[in-house]
Amino acid sequence: MTTPTTTELGHRSKQPTLVEIDGFRGRLISAHHADYDIARAVWNGAINRHPRLIARCIGVADVVAAVRFARDHDLEIAIRGGGHNVAGTAVCDDGIVIDLSAMRAVRVDPAHRRAWVQGGALWGDVDHETQVHGLVTTGGIVSHTGVAGLTLGGGVGWLMRKHGLTVDNLLAADVVTADGELLRASEDEHPDLFWALSGGGGNFGVVTSFEFRLHCVGPTVLAGPILWDANDASEVLRFYRDFVRDAPDELGTVVRFGTAPPLPVIPTDLHWRPVMMVGNCYAGPIEDGERALGPLRVCRPPLVDLVGPTPYVGFQSALDSTVVHGWNYYWKSTHLPDLSDDLIDVIAEHAFTCASPRSYVAMFHLKGAVSRVAEGGTAFGNRQASHAITLDAVWRPGEDFATRDTAWARGFLAALGRFREGVYVNFLGGDEDPGRVREAYGAFVYDRLVDVKTKYDPDNVFHNNQNIRPRLSHA
Numbered sequence: 001m002t003t004p005t006t007t008e009l010g011h012r013s014k015q016p017t018l019v020e021i022d023g024f025r026g027r028l029i030s031a032h033h034a035d036y037d038i039a040r041a042v043w044n045g046a047i048n049r050h051p052r053l054i055a056r057c058i059g060v061a062d063v064v065a066a067v068r069f070a071r072d073h074d075l076e077i078a079i080r081g082g083g084h085n086v087a088g089t090a091v092c093d094d095g096i097v098i099d100l101s102a103m104r105a106v107r108v109d110p111a112h113r114r115a116w117v118q119g120g121a122l123w124g125d126v127d128h129e130t131q132v133h134g135l136v137t138t139g140g141i142v143s144h145t146g147v148a149g150l151t152l153g154g155g156v157g158w159l160m161r162k163h164g165l166t167v168d169n170l171l172a173a174d175v176v177t178a179d180g181e182l183l184r185a186s187e188d189e190h191p192d193l194f195w196a197l198s199g200g201g202g203n204f205g206v207v208t209s210f211e212f213r214l215h216c217v218g219p220t221v222l223a224g225p226i227l228w229d230a231n232d233a234s235e236v237l238r239f240y241r242d243f244v245r246d247a248p249d250e251l252g253t254v255v256r257f258g259t260a261p262p263l264p265v266i267p268t269d270l271h272w273r274p275v276m277m278v279g280n281c282y283a284g285p286i287e288d289g290e291r292a293l294g295p296l297r298v299c300r301p302p303l304v305d306l307v308g309p310t311p312y313v314g315f316q317s318a319l320d321s322t323v324v325h326g327w328n329y330y331w332k333s334t335h336l337p338d339l340s341d342d343l344i345d346v347i348a349e350h351a352f353t354c355a356s357p358r359s360y361v362a363m364f365h366l367k368g369a370v371s372r373v374a375e376g377g378t379a380f381g382n383r384q385a386s387h388a389i390t391l392d393a394v395w396r397p398g399e400d401f402a403t404r405d406t407a408w409a410r411g412f413l414a415a416l417g418r419f420r421e422g423v424y425v426n427f428l429g430g431d432e433d434p435g436r437v438r439e440a441y442g443a444f445v446y447d448r449l450v451d452v453k454t455k456y457d458p459d460n461v462f463h464n465n466q467n468i469r470p471r472l473s474h475a
């Protein structure tokens with residue numbers, strides 16, 4: 001029998017009420033605890049919310065207990081995986097955070113190329129455990145991003161063109177539903193729920209564990225960035241457009257426009273200089289990668305070419321220090337078609353006009369295996385788009401860039417207006433028009449998601465997310 005965990009439930013300003021959650025063995029953190037402020041903080045320092053209670057779960061039973069407690073007490077629920085979402089939906093005001101950050105275990109079966117990953121794991125946890133066996137699944141490009149939120153939104157990364165999105169590698173998930181029941185969702189069990197989890201976000205329940213298919217990549221890959229001066233961006237981008245159109249699926253690229261971050265691998269004389277940086281990762285033999293990347297490397301003399309054989313795990317964390325926890329972030333995003341000359345002109349005109357040296361633009365090249373899955377095959381929308389671009393305003397606490405760079409991101413998105421082709425739900429911010437969630441999926445996928453939401457969460461218990469509203473919602 002478990003001892004109930006108790007804490008004071010109450011807002012800071014009010015008298016605490018002692019609460020206990022039956023069957024809960026993890027930690028309950030409320031406003032009166034010394035580490036409340038650390039526990040409620042998410043990656044985006046611009047988010048400042050005060051939940052009544054943070055229920056740090058250590059197992060599925062805790063998640064079940066927390067969901068039932070929240071429903072019994074009519075509390076708002078936020079679900080926290082890695083706490084990375086820019087919109088800050090992992091934390092809410094006045095409600096309960098079902099916090100999975102203590103559930104980060106990863107188990108790998110190398111013989112069958114499978115991994116089981118708990119709902120609070122980060123991508124660094126997965127890469128660490130899988131790369132021991134030279135195995136991977138498509139994950140994000142920053143190692144401190146949460147597996148759960150990223151997977152549930154779709155999952156774009158270096159390997160997606162060869163091995164599909166993260167959801168294309170999802171085999172099953174354990175989910176605690178709004179009723180506090182544990183379900184296993186897969187192609188054979190609750191297939192409608194499984195489909196909805198493959199892009200529909202945290203709308204359908206709390207995922208306590210994922211099962212992924214793994215592939216052979218690494219432990220050494222040909223990877224690294226090539227940097228050109230910002231003045232060359234327009235010309236290099238025109239070359240890049242034609243280059244990636246014919247690139248093999250093994251080649252994943254992400255273009256970054258901004259100042260060169262002060263990373264140890266980048267020569268110090270380039271730090272903070274405005275550059276166009278093309279990050280590359282080749283998911284195949286090194287020599288094939290050398291051949292594939294050859295034309296890009298010589299299309300115009302770069303400031304520096306840092307492509308070389310690199311440990312995949314190290315490459316996956318190479319950008320971590322450019323997006324630090326606690327800085328302030330504001331994102332706008334859209335999917336884009338192939339880069340026409342007009343579109344390149346818009347990008348080149350706006351990309352370097354932000355005020356903060358930390359603000360940047362990232363553009364992921366999609367296509368390949370992403371576009372070979374039929375629209376509606378999973379709940380990730382707009383699979384035929386060529387690029388996903390994010391316009392990321394970044395400023396540190398105390399810096400004075402918020403007004404200018406949030407306006408920059410909005411203005412840039414407006415300038416991209418006539419080219420927009422949907423959006424990746426995980427790149428949506430906290431101040432989006434409601435129509436953007438529908439835009440993320442397209443009408444066909446969205447309407448099907450509404451059906452599944454209505455079946456599994458008719459009261460919209462899980463609505464602190466990019467919300468898919470059930471029909472006749474009471475929330």
Ligand SMILES: Cc1cc2nc3c(=O)[nH]c(=O)nc-3n(C[C@H](O)[C@H](O)[C@H](O)COP(=O)(O)OP(=O)(O)OC[C@H]3O[C@@H](n4cnc5c(N)ncnc54)[C@H](O)[C@@H]3O)c2cc1C
Pocket residue numbers: 042043078079080081082083084085086088089090100119120139140141142145146147148149150151152153154155156157201202203205206207208323426427464465466
């Ligand atoms: C620096 C940075 C880099 C990024 N890079 C990439 C990238 O390369 N590729 C990419 O695809 N995305 C990327 N993203 C976006 C990322 O996918 C989202 O921010 C995602 O929400 C992060 O997942 P998380 O678990 O950390 O989210 P959290 O902030 O913890 O949660 C966000 C939402 O996800 C849902 N959720 C989280 N955990 C669970 C769970 N266990 N069960 C049910 N629902 C849950 C909830 O609705 C929650 O509100 C990046 C984000 C950042 C900030």
